[in-house]
Amino acid sequence: MAIVNATPDSYHPESRLNGLKHLDIIAQNCLKKNVRIVDIGAHSTRPGYTLVSSEEQIARLKPYIQHLRKEYSPLYISVDTSDPLVARFALENGADLINDVEGGRNHPDIYNVCAEFNAPYILVHSRGSSEDLHAQTSYDNVTTDVMFELSCQVEQVKAAGVKDIILDLGFGFSKTVDENFELLNNLKMFQLLGYPILCGISRKSMIYRKINTSSENALNGTTVLNTFALIQHANFLRVHDIDQAHEIIELLKIP
Numbered sequence: 001m002a003i004v005n006a007t008p009d010s011y012h013p014e015s016r017l018n019g020l021k022h023l024d025i026i027a028q029n030c031l032k033k034n035v036r037i038v039d040i041g042a043h044s045t046r047p048g049y050t051l052v053s054s055e056e057q058i059a060r061l062k063p064y065i066q067h068l069r070k071e072y073s074p075l076y077i078s079v080d081t082s083d084p085l086v087a088r089f090a091l092e093n094g095a096d097l098i099n100d101v102e103g104g105r106n107h108p109d110i111y112n113v114c115a116e117f118n119a120p121y122i123l124v125h126s127r128g129s130s131e132d133l134h135a136q137t138s139y140d141n142v143t144t145d146v147m148f149e150l151s152c153q154v155e156q157v158k159a160a161g162v163k164d165i166i167l168d169l170g171f172g173f174s175k176t177v178d179e180n181f182e183l184l185n186n187l188k189m190f191q192l193l194g195y196p197i198l199c200g201i202s203r204k205s206m207i208y209r210k211i212n213t214s215s216e217n218a219l220n221g222t223t224v225l226n227t228f229a230l231i232q233h234a235n236f237l238r239v240h241d242i243d244q245a246h247e248i249i250e251l252l253k254i255p
Helices: 020-032 054-071 084-092 109-116 142-159 177-185 187-193 219-231 242-251
Strands: 002-005 037-041 076-080 097-100 121-124 165-168 197-199
Touching: 002 020, 020 037, 020 054, 020 242, 037 054, 037 097, 054 076, 054 084, 076 084, 084 097, 084 109, 097 109, 109 121, 109 142, 121 142, 142 165, 142 177, 142 187, 177 187, 177 219, 187 197, 219 242
Parallel strands: 002 037, 037 076, 076 097, 097 121, 121 165, 165 197
Antiparallel strands: none
16 A cells, blocks of 8 residues: 655655646556555644644545546555545545544544445554544553454444455554554454454654654665564555565565
């Protein structure tokens, strides 16, 4: 899954779209590198983010979704939003699935929208309000707590009629560096829930804080941890750097 952002403030500047020609370059490379999904967001959730209205998210997304759907039909379009109104707009205009960093906790109507359009739903573990998904929190045991909370949310998503669910452990959201690494080390356990696992750790603070660098210099660390995630049975990688992710996947196809 390739990350692209219709935002001016996403934490990795190279993921910020600068017009349709920029999107063309990314989409064409996706096709060359066998990327299946393009994940496009119009609301940054970096630390210190500010809320973006439904109307502004839609205005940012509209030209990019329509262009991808018209020109790059082999690609699946994922829209990164927790807003039911934005999700509805996206699915009405050619998006295929919804990636919800809030897991529907604050806006559960998003489940009904996905069910109406028979759209797959990426359920991301997080805590906190829409205004602050990075608030300090505590866990008795981060692995069992996250597994329990995801399993409870899965039941709500299913009850709304959503048929296809993908789980994301929410690396970086209200978790310490050590808690993020504990979750990654126990990633295989989450297969017990019976759903595909998406791993989104690309250039996040759990990497660059651990090795005392920056997001801009976290590509090598991202590659190492993405490799480990696949070995731990992750089913999807959500990445900024698709060339390097493609190389990981090719190299792990051991005869």
